[in-house]
Amino acid sequence: MNETLQYDLDNISQVLDAAKILSLEYLNRLQDAPSAVSNPTVALVALPAKGLGAAQAQRLFEQNFLHNIVASSGPRYWGFVTGGTTPASIAGDWLATVFDQNTQNAKGPGDVSAALEVQTVQLLLHLFNLPPHFLGAFVTGATTSNFTGLAVARQWYGRQLGKDFAREGISGTIKVYAATPHSSAIKCMAMLGLGSNNITLVPVLPGRECMDMDAFEAAISQHPSEPFILISSGGTVNTVDFDDLQRIASLKDKYNFWWHIDAAFGAFAALSPQHAHLLTGWEAADSITIDFHKWLNVPYDSAMILTRSEHAQLQVQTFQNSNAPYLGNPLEHFNYLNYVSENSRRFRALPVWFSLLAYGKEGYADIVSNNIALAQQFGQALEASVYYKLAAPVRLNTICFTLAEEDNRTDKIAKILAELNKRGNVFMTPTVYKGLPCIRAALVNWRTAKEDVDIAVSELLDVAKHYKY
Numbered sequence: 001m002n003e004t005l006q007y008d009l010d011n012i013s014q015v016l017d018a019a020k021i022l023s024l025e026y027l028n029r030l031q032d033a034p035s036a037v038s039n040p041t042v043a044l045v046a047l048p049a050k051g052l053g054a055a056q057a058q059r060l061f062e063q064n065f066l067h068n069i070v071a072s073s074g075p076r077y078w079g080f081v082t083g084g085t086t087p088a089s090i091a092g093d094w095l096a097t098v099f100d101q102n103t104q105n106a107k108g109p110g111d112v113s114a115a116l117e118v119q120t121v122q123l124l125l126h127l128f129n130l131p132p133h134f135l136g137a138f139v140t141g142a143t144t145s146n147f148t149g150l151a152v153a154r155q156w157y158g159r160q161l162g163k164d165f166a167r168e169g170i171s172g173t174i175k176v177y178a179a180t181p182h183s184s185a186i187k188c189m190a191m192l193g194l195g196s197n198n199i200t201l202v203p204v205l206p207g208r209e210c211m212d213m214d215a216f217e218a219a220i221s222q223h224p225s226e227p228f229i230l231i232s233s234g235g236t237v238n239t240v241d242f243d244d245l246q247r248i249a250s251l252k253d254k255y256n257f258w259w260h261i262d263a264a265f266g267a268f269a270a271l272s273p274q275h276a277h278l279l280t281g282w283e284a285a286d287s288i289t290i291d292f293h294k295w296l297n298v299p300y301d302s303a304m305i306l307t308r309s310e311h312a313q314l315q316v317q318t319f320q321n322s323n324a325p326y327l328g329n330p331l332e333h334f335n336y337l338n339y340v341s342e343n344s345r346r347f348r349a350l351p352v353w354f355s356l357l358a359y360g361k362e363g364y365a366d367i368v369s370n371n372i373a374l375a376q377q378f379g380q381a382l383e384a385s386v387y388y389k390l391a392a393p394v395r396l397n398t399i400c401f402t403l404a405e406e407d408n409r410t411d412k413i414a415k416i417l418a419e420l421n422k423r424g425n426v427f428m429t430p431t432v433y434k435g436l437p438c439i440r441a442a443l444v445n446w447r448t449a450k451e452d453v454d455i456a457v458s459e460l461l462d463v464a465k466h467y468k469y
């Protein structure tokens with residue numbers, strides 16, 4: 001064995017202790033660590049001919065890069081939709097790395113990691129009050145989850161025409177409807193060869209982001225027997241608007257369509273008694289996307305694709321690794337590699353399993369209701385200020401707001417965000433909502449508390465005063 005490797009193996013305890021000490025230093029200052037750094041620099045490091053060993057590698061990292069690490073899992077990182085990491089999920093993730101399983105085979109010879117993934121999916125169905133007729137698989141994020149669901153949808157569409165697109169390649173234009181698709185769904189259309197221009201956009205209700213169902217029904221009733229794919233929003237990113245899932249579910253009897261719901265973070269409305277009704281009917285979907293590195297507060301990267309078990313054959317046709325006969329008949333020998341795009345797969349379920357067992361349904365319901373209440377408070381404080389106003393009501397956990405003063409909003413918002421980020425006490429991202437330049441804050445972190453909302457409000461007022469807006 002190489003002597004540096006041998007040295008690290010002999011000193012594995014010190015190697016892990018050093019990582020633990022650095023982890024604790026980071027976690028202990030997360031509450032107040034900067035949520036952004038201006039102009040992060042990346043020092044040049046050359047590949048050493050003779051290895052430095054783990055201790056020296058960590059020291060180099062600490063010297064050169066540590067100061068650029070932002071508190072993205074801290075309580076005031078409100079940009080995009082960024083979750084934190086619960087203590088149990090950190091432990092589970094660390095162990096997933098240590099165990100280093102290749103999670104594939106749920107039955108028969110092999111390790112237990114795939115069986116634990118199957119069990120974790122059951123726990124999650126329970127968490128979201130979904131029925132057991134779904135097959136779930138862990139993937140890297142909601143983008144890949146949308147990709148996986150829509151890939152099976154594509155195969156389904158081919159079957160309606162008597163074709164096997166997976167073998168033959170796609171032909172013709174596949175009809176896809178959506179009202180406010182997430183940018184990642186459009187990216188998936190491109191990746192899947194469906195064409196990112198080929199989404200038929202259905203109008204939204206006035207002042208909303210959800211589908212105008214009358215307009216949708218008018219469109220599909222023109223060709224009542226033609227199959228199509230529908231991508232629904234179970235929470236849009238700007239205003240967390242939900243398509244009318246209940247009404248869409250009722251169309252299932254009358255029309256022949258694959259129903260995909262992107263509920264990346266909106267799925268967690270199921271944990272709030274006041275908001276669960278937004279998801280009524282979603283169990284009738286053919287595929288559902290849910291992210292875990294957002295509101296479940298597990299480390300990146302983690303999400304799930306749910307597909308109805310009755311579509312298992314379509315899913316296997318789409319993803320089977322068919323040139324490996326030693327893997328057996330994919331429908332008889334369940335192996336994740338025949339159900340998703342990755343062949344090798346990390347033990348991604350373990351941090352989720354740890355966190356679900358550690359905090360239970362009640363723990364997660366508390367995180368969700370806390371974030372929703374704080375989002376309301378933040379929205380009210382902005383409305384009460386002279387400088388800001390809401391661009392849309394706070395429907396769940398996201399606040400979309402703009403400057404009260406209309407002149408030069410785009411410019412001023414860019415300056416406000418630049419100043420906020422320079423101060424590093426709170427992080428938010430810009431957006432455009434119905435042509436209006438806005439600032440967006442999404443609250444999904446388990447640590448976020450009332451004091452954090454107070455800090456964010458006071459920073460925003462201070463910056464606005466500073467620029468005399």
Ligand SMILES: *Cc1c(COP(=O)(O)O)cnc(C)c1O
Pocket residue numbers: 081140141142143144182184185235236237262263264265291303
């Ligand atoms: C975040 C998000 C995505 C993309 O998720 P990734 O995890 O970044 O791949 C897709 N759809 C919605 C609604 C989202 O909020």
